[in-house]
Amino acid sequence: MSERKRGKGQLILMILIVIISFAVFMQSSFFNITKISVVGAKELGVNEVINLTDIKPGQNLFKVNIKEANENLKLHPWINEVNVKRKFPSTLEINLTEHTAVAVVIVENKYAVVEENGMILEYTDNLASVLIPIITGARMKEKITYGEQIQEEAILRALAIANKTPPEIYNILSEINVTNNGNIVVFLTNGLHIRLGSAKQAGENMERAIELLNELDTNIAEIAYIDLRFNGPPVISYGQ
Incomplete structure (x- = not known):
C-alpha cells in the first residue's frame, strides 16, 4: 500500500473517531437539561408553561423535540407567539407573548x-x-x-x-x-x-x-x- 493511500486511510479513520466521539458526547449527561426558563409569562404560571411542552429536566437537550414543544404551546389560547430554543450546554428557554x-x-x-x-x-x-x-x-x-x-x-x-x-x-x-x-x-x-x-x-x-x-x-x-x-x-x- 502506498504512503498516500495509507495517509488517506488514517485521515478517514481519525474523522470517524471524531464523529463517533462527538456523537457519544452529545448523548452524555453534560447536555442533560438542568434548567428550563420561561420568559414573558404573566397570566400563565411558569410551571404550567413548562408542563405544556412535555419536556422535563434531565432529558438530553439534543433529544427534545423543539418543533413539537412549540406546537403544543401554541395550542393554549393565552399564548400568542412562542419560541422554544436550546441554550447549550443544559438550558431550554421558552420565550412567549400572551394575548391581552x-x-x-x-x-x-x-x-x-x-x-x-x-x-x-x-x-x-x-x-x-x-x-x-x-x-x-x-x-x-x-x-x-x-x-x-x-x-x-x-x-x-x-x-x-x-x-x-x-x-x-x-x-x-x-x-x-x-x-x-x-x-x-x-x-x-x-x-x-x-x-x-x-x-x-x-x-x-x-x-x-x-x-x-x-x-x-x-x-x-x-x-x-x-x-x-x-x-x-x-x-x-x-x-x-
Missing part, C-alpha cells in the same frame, strides 16, 4: 375573558380578580371552547369600543352596556356613564367623549353623565 384580555362577557353562569378580536381566553366564576371591563346587556348564546371566536355582533361592537379606548380611560372603564334598543353606554369606575348612542354612532362618539374628557377643566368625578346620542353639543350633567 380586553373584556369579560357573561355566558350562562360563568364569565368569559376575551381578547380584542373576541377569542375566548378562559372562563372564570370570580370577577373579583378580573380588572377589565365587563360587557353587559348582550350575552353569548352558548358556551364555546377556549380559543374560539365569539360571533354575536352586539358583543363584537362592545369590544370595538374597548379597543378604541386609550389606556388612561380604559384603566377606569368598568362596564360597556349594550341596551335592548342597541344603544351603547359605557360606565367608568367613578360612576360617570357616557351614552354613545347606536352601534353605528358609538365608535365615533367614543372618540368625541375621549377628546371631551381630556379637554374638560373640571374633575370628571363631578360629572354624572355625558350624552352624545344627538346632533349638536354633548349634554353634560353634573352631580348624581
